[in-house]
Amino acid sequence: MSLDIDPRIRHRTRHIGRSVPRREDRGPLTGASRYVADIKIGGMLEAAFVRSVEAHARIVSIDTSQAEALDGVEAVFVAADLADVKSFPDYISYIGSVRQRPLASDRVRYVGAAYAAVVASDRYVAEDAAALVAAGTVYEPLAAVADLDQAMAPDAVRLFDHWDSNISVDVNPSRPEVDRAFAEADHTFAETYTSQRQTGLPMETRGVVADPSDGNLTVWTSTQSPHMVRTAVALMLGVPEPQVRVIHPTVGGGFGTKTHTYPEDVVVPWMARRLGRPVRWIEDRAENLVASAHAREQRHDVEVAYDDDGTIRAVRCTSILDMGSGEIFMPGTAPVFVTNACITGGYDFANMAARTVGVVTNKTPSGAYRGFGIPEGAFVMERIIDRVARLTGTDRVELRRRMLLRPGQTPYVMHGGGRLDSGSHRQSFEQALPDALAALARARARHAGDDDVRVGVGYCNYVEPTSPSYHLTTGHWGGHDSATVRVDPDGSVRVAAGLSAMGQGAETVAAQLAADALGVLPEQVTVVLGDTERAPYGLGSWGSRGAMMLAGGVLMASERLMDKARRIAAHLLEADDSDIVLTDGAFHVAGSPAPSVSWAEVGTTAWVRTVDLPEGVEAGLETSGFYHPENLKHHLDADGRINAAASWANGTHIAIVSVRVSTGEVSVEDYIVVHDCGTVINPALVDGQVHGGVVQGLAGALYEHFQYDPDTAQPKFSSFMDYLVPTCAETPPMTVGHRESPPPDQPLGVKGCGEGGTVGPPAAVAGAVSDALADWDIDLTACPVTPVAVRAAVRAAETAGRGPRGSR
Amino acid sequence: MKPAPFAYCRPDSVAEAVEVLASSESSRVLAGGQSLIPAMNFRLTDVSVLVDIRAIAGLDSVTVDADGVTVGAAATQSRVLADAGAARAVPGLRAALRHVGHLQIRNRGTVCGSLAHADPAAELPALAVATDARIRVTGPGGRREIAARDFFCGPFWTALEDGELVTEAWFPATRPDSVTVVDELARRAGDFAVAGLVAMIDASDGAVRTSRLVGFGVGGAPLRLGSAEAALAGWSAGRPTADIEQAAAADCADAFDDIHATSWYRREAVAALVLRAARTALAAKEQL
Amino acid sequence: MTSEALTEVAVGITVNGRLSRHRVPARLLLSDYIRDVAGLTGTHVGCEHGYCGSCTVIVDGDAVRSCLMLAAQADGAEIRTVEDLADSATGALSPMQQAFHDHHALQCGFCTAGFLMTLESVDPAEWRSPERTVELLSGNLCRCTGYQNITEAVAAAWSTNHEEGGTQHG
Numbered sequence A: 001m002s003l004d005i006d007p008r009i010r011h012r013t014r015h016i017g018r019s020v021p022r023r024e025d026r027g028p029l030t031g032a033s034r035y036v037a038d039i040k041i042g043g044m045l046e047a048a049f050v051r052s053v054e055a056h057a058r059i060v061s062i063d064t065s066q067a068e069a070l071d072g073v074e075a076v077f078v079a080a081d082l083a084d085v086k087s088f089p090d091y092i093s094y095i096g097s098v099r100q101r102p103l104a105s106d107r108v109r110y111v112g113a114a115y116a117a118v119v120a121s122d123r124y125v126a127e128d129a130a131a132l133v134a135a136g137t138v139y140e141p142l143a144a145v146a147d148l149d150q151a152m153a154p155d156a157v158r159l160f161d162h163w164d165s166n167i168s169v170d171v172n173p174s175r176p177e178v179d180r181a182f183a184e185a186d187h188t189f190a191e192t193y194t195s196q197r198q199t200g201l202p203m204e205t206r207g208v209v210a211d212p213s214d215g216n217l218t219v220w221t222s223t224q225s226p227h228m229v230r231t232a233v234a235l236m237l238g239v240p241e242p243q244v245r246v247i248h249p250t251v252g253g254g255f256g257t258k259t260h261t262y263p264e265d266v267v268v269p270w271m272a273r274r275l276g277r278p279v280r281w282i283e284d285r286a287e288n289l290v291a292s293a294h295a296r297e298q299r300h301d302v303e304v305a306y307d308d309d310g311t312i313r314a315v316r317c318t319s320i321l322d323m324g325s326g327e328i329f330m331p332g333t334a335p336v337f338v339t340n341a342c343i344t345g346g347y348d349f350a351n352m353a354a355r356t357v358g359v360v361t362n363k364t365p366s367g368a369y370r371g372f373g374i375p376e377g378a379f380v381m382e383r384i385i386d387r388v389a390r391l392t393g394t395d396r397v398e399l400r401r402r403m404l405l406r407p408g409q410t411p412y413v414m415h416g417g418g419r420l421d422s423g424s425h426r427q428s429f430e431q432a433l434p435d436a437l438a439a440l441a442r443a444r445a446r447h448a449g450d451d452d453v454r455v456g457v458g459y460c461n462y463v464e465p466t467s468p469s470y471h472l473t474t475g476h477w478g479g480h481d482s483a484t485v486r487v488d489p490d491g492s493v494r495v496a497a498g499l500s501a502m503g504q505g506a507e508t509v510a511a512q513l514a515a516d517a518l519g520v521l522p523e524q525v526t527v528v529l530g531d532t533e534r535a536p537y538g539l540g541s542w543g544s545r546g547a548m549m550l551a552g553g554v555l556m557a558s559e560r561l562m563d564k565a566r567r568i569a570a571h572l573l574e575a576d577d578s579d580i581v582l583t584d585g586a587f588h589v590a591g592s593p594a595p596s597v598s599w600a601e602v603g604t605t606a607w608v609r610t611v612d613l614p615e616g617v618e619a620g621l622e623t624s625g626f627y628h629p630e631n632l633k634h635h636l637d638a639d640g641r642i643n644a645a646a647s648w649a650n651g652t653h654i655a656i657v658s659v660r661v662s663t664g665e666v667s668v669e670d671y672i673v674v675h676d677c678g679t680v681i682n683p684a685l686v687d688g689q690v691h692g693g694v695v696q697g698l699a700g701a702l703y704e705h706f707q708y709d710p711d712t713a714q715p716k717f718s719s720f721m722d723y724l725v726p727t728c729a730e731t732p733p734m735t736v737g738h739r740e741s742p743p744p745d746q747p748l749g750v751k752g753c754g755e756g757g758t759v760g761p762p763a764a765v766a767g768a769v770s771d772a773l774a775d776w777d778i779d780l781t782a783c784p785v786t787p788v789a790v791r792a793a794v795r796a797a798e799t800a801g802r803g804p805r806g807s808r
Numbered sequence B: 001m002k003p004a005p006f007a008y009c010r011p012d013s014v015a016e017a018v019e020v021l022a023s024s025e026s027s028r029v030l031a032g033g034q035s036l037i038p039a040m041n042f043r044l045t046d047v048s049v050l051v052d053i054r055a056i057a058g059l060d061s062v063t064v065d066a067d068g069v070t071v072g073a074a075a076t077q078s079r080v081l082a083d084a085g086a087a088r089a090v091p092g093l094r095a096a097l098r099h100v101g102h103l104q105i106r107n108r109g110t111v112c113g114s115l116a117h118a119d120p121a122a123e124l125p126a127l128a129v130a131t132d133a134r135i136r137v138t139g140p141g142g143r144r145e146i147a148a149r150d151f152f153c154g155p156f157w158t159a160l161e162d163g164e165l166v167t168e169a170w171f172p173a174t175r176p177d178s179v180t181v182v183d184e185l186a187r188r189a190g191d192f193a194v195a196g197l198v199a200m201i202d203a204s205d206g207a208v209r210t211s212r213l214v215g216f217g218v219g220g221a222p223l224r225l226g227s228a229e230a231a232l233a234g235w236s237a238g239r240p241t242a243d244i245e246q247a248a249a250a251d252c253a254d255a256f257d258d259i260h261a262t263s264w265y266r267r268e269a270v271a272a273l274v275l276r277a278a279r280t281a282l283a284a285k286e287q288l
Numbered sequence C: 001m002t003s004e005a006l007t008e009v010a011v012g013i014t015v016n017g018r019l020s021r022h023r024v025p026a027r028l029l030l031s032d033y034i035r036d037v038a039g040l041t042g043t044h045v046g047c048e049h050g051y052c053g054s055c056t057v058i059v060d061g062d063a064v065r066s067c068l069m070l071a072a073q074a075d076g077a078e079i080r081t082v083e084d085l086a087d088s089a090t091g092a093l094s095p096m097q098q099a100f101h102d103h104h105a106l107q108c109g110f111c112t113a114g115f116l117m118t119l120e121s122v123d124p125a126e127w128r129s130p131e132r133t134v135e136l137l138s139g140n141l142c143r144c145t146g147y148q149n150i151t152e153a154v155a156a157a158w159s160t161n162h163e164e165g166g167t168q169h170g
């Protein structure tokens, strides 16, 4: 693999770009890792939350006496007990304020909302007590709002009495050039596209352990952003921030759901303080499905203006997000803005008018899920392109070729201001095509002679904003992250960073970066993540920012540390600073390897034998880097546009599917990815991110769907029997190719790669199934593409007289 | 998701088990626990006493003779799946069990437990009806034998009376010239069927002679597809299929709607499965 | 045991070769027994309704969901958990653990113990073909890896070549 290494460390790069084996593996392989549920502290109590069974209701009364009388129950708390706790802040001025309390007080707005908590000797007893509190709860049910249409109806019941509708946000920039294009174009069509409600669903649910001993508050929580949790907990409980320590132990996956600070993150520490004892709460799967953030439920009302030759002149798109009840911190509105910002993918197409709407309903609050709005937009764009190709008789591949950004077109500014700093938009597509066509031919051959099976191919060319602004999402935080690098007296290196690790291999990557920056081996680097006491303030891992922000922080800190180390070494070698180089972990004068000074000698001088320091050099060998990417913006410009991501990765996904017409079964036969995240630090880890992301994307394309009763807004799911997470039997063979287009302004040329995998599958699969069923003129507009959906489309086509001659 | 409190016992004999079952109203038999324990973890089932039957001597036996296969109440699905003799005598057993859950589930779950549980989407109850199996039970009133077609009354509802224990199920040997096909549409590997079919088909000279078709996942209980059986008689590959499809759909007129599929989808799916089974059976015959 | 119904039961359970006797609530799930009573937290709980497979352990030779078994039902049983796979003297990983490491077959690692115990329980000769391997692994969910590296790791560890002592990967 060719690698464009930042010139600052090119000469000593030995580990970046290699599949350095993961240091994280041994724990989980042997059972030695500690996840939050594995933490046990003497005297610890266990909590259970009591959750609303009503979608929308006033709580009239809660009788806790039976629960309190139960053997083993320490306490039962309801909202009134937490009166001294502040509400979750409403930081974003332009969305409806939800004034979220840590426990729902008089009103519940979704099934799963926590309104009471029980603390008992163990979880079994806590659940017994929670059942008694539930039985002792009197509700006054209110009419429930189950979907967008109900929510936006003029006479809709309002979720929040202090709002004048259920619309939280509605932003509609005017784009006169789009109106002109509509007037001039040969044709137009209108369509509605939808993507369904899903969730990140880490295999480890959430969990919080709080220990109030020694007057401090230590909180272990399965989060992607420990510092943010600390700030929120300190603020809401009124505890000085230095007295709160938040640690994420080993985290069993996050996928965005664990970026939020949840009520339990606040209530469990509060209860621990109140009772003076450690308290543990581990979310169970039934809770997880209704109490951790949902995502992706969007509707897109689209109009397209196009010409006879297939040229798409302009698109108007109103993207409406079903936010659920909106009671979540940080708020869940940002993904639909991202949908609109990224909708045009890797295409040279900026003539777009996008309106962004967020609406509240009586369902679980919507929030972050890997992909964060990008898959929804990619789906719309690719479906539009396929439709225009079909309407105008243009080849789908040729039309994409015509539209894709070519080499030399970057930096390219998208309709919403996103600045594609570099990329291989057209090249990735071209690279993927031959593999895809070969796979298509194989699939056709496999099913030749079976009239009932149709084969098709679908495409997606997307962009993935990486290291985005958190200001737009939270209204409060910005976009930096941090690393502290230290060399100890024995020459060992310690890196501590504000990033988190949820399985991506961030520790391995941090060690690779530090090793190369300091000319040591990764084995000599100790990495500390996810502990507010031991690592500098950072925002955590989300938004495909881990690698990029680590690279920024670690290299910045290392650079500073190297300067100092070089001065110390020069002094010890009685040479000039500028003559000192580092080879194989030893400092020496350029051109003469001996004499040399080791990192241990430099470290010892800095910390211990400080009497040997050169004059004017302070003791110590520890530096920090607080990295903020140069291009990352947090405020809209005068035109209402913004480049809200530090850099933009891109990729092409191609799905080959077979469809059994008689039953509607879809099988993904092959899946081809070409992926470009700039400089690849660890190819095995990037492949892993892509594989995992693709399968999550396929889950959205074909399987996972939170369904609610359209009248009552009651969830129609409660287990893995209804929320269909794919197994390996539903997973196609994947081929992953790489390209590297390093962004010119980023350290090392790294972009993020965490989310791209999830982006392509809905678009590619819907495109492929539509292609397979082209004889019926089927053009899918929604996911998941279930057997029922396929059969419904075939039946509708046949009723309308469309379909292949002589078919069933 | 922890179960509510209950008492547990592990009797050594059927008599003792029946005695405990009879002594308490919400007592339940615990066999493999692969359906009962999840329901208890969700606190969906009220249980005061669990009667674990796995220690009862002899209850885990699988006996094969010329007449058929007898599966004891404690015999796990894995054990039956691995029994080559059972598979020869009643090929449907292996064919059905391959669709049941995953290895780890089958390692605990029992064949008789699946029958007693009577999940409308389960394979084994349909197999029992298709093969004319008999379910032998012991209760406070003594022993009796119930024909499978009379055993399944509705979703999770059987002819078992309070306090009765299924001790074994007897599956008659399948005639060697009959082909058994167990086929289903499930969303994921190992899932319960969205729609499924057990077909026992006799064919000769490239045409179906008689068949016995039992659908699952399409009604409250295993559903005999009488009209489809009639329509299929005499059918051979290449002949029109519309009549058969219509008949199968008519048999499933009351198929239910749920989050996995609609009623009309289930009707169509069963029709497709019937044709698939017929083709498979004819092809199998040709191979002989 | 007699037919007396008890809310607390005495159990003697051997976990990873060590027999201990405890009185436990009748309703205690085996997964909680392993994690809280035996103190072996390598066995994870991802759903408590038998679907995800994270809690898979080996009971008397068979892979089972420990969340769908009562500790009471395990009285007298021999149980193996993930903690038993690596060589206790040298710490050396088992060939399957090593293959998972070499093929990047785990990310967050939450599901890993369940996969390893399922794999440990079976005879490779019976499950080696790609179709059978997929069938076997379909009883365990992984949300991180997309499964491809897991199936590759299994294929490598189980390749006949490997059994003859050949190395598969560097």
Ligand SMILES: Cc1cc2nc3c(=O)[nH]c(=O)nc-3n(C[C@H](O)[C@H](O)[C@H](O)COP(=O)(O)OP(=O)(O)OC[C@H]3O[C@@H](n4cnc5c(N)ncnc54)[C@H](O)[C@@H]3O)c2cc1C
Binding pocket: B028, B029, B030, B031, B032, B033, B034, B035, B036, B037, B038, B053, B073, B099, B100, B101, B102, B105, B108, B109, B110, B111, B112, B113, B114, B116, B117, B119, B121, B122, B123, B124, B160, B164, B165, B166, B167, B190, B191, B192, B193, C049, C050, C051
């Ligand atoms: C993830 C998962 C997937 C599954 N997939 C499938 C599938 O695809 N197809 C399928 O058919 N099943 C499936 N199952 C269910 C499984 O097959 C169960 O094992 C089976 O349904 C019940 O058998 P059991 O021995 O576990 O019974 P238990 O769970 O012990 O009991 C079930 C019910 O039957 C009663 N009962 C059990 N034995 C007797 C008896 N001898 N006499 C009287 N009453 C009795 C019990 O009291 C209880 O009410 C799945 C289960 C899980 C957890």
Ligand code: FES
Binding pocket: C044, C045, C046, C047, C048, C049, C050, C051, C052, C053, C054, C055, C056, C065, C066, C067, C068
């Ligand atoms: S925790 Fe047991 S199968 Fe999920």
Ligand code: FES
Binding pocket: A203, A252, A253, A503, C105, C106, C107, C108, C109, C110, C111, C112, C141, C142, C143, C144, C145
């Ligand atoms: S590695 Fe995270 S769930 Fe499998």
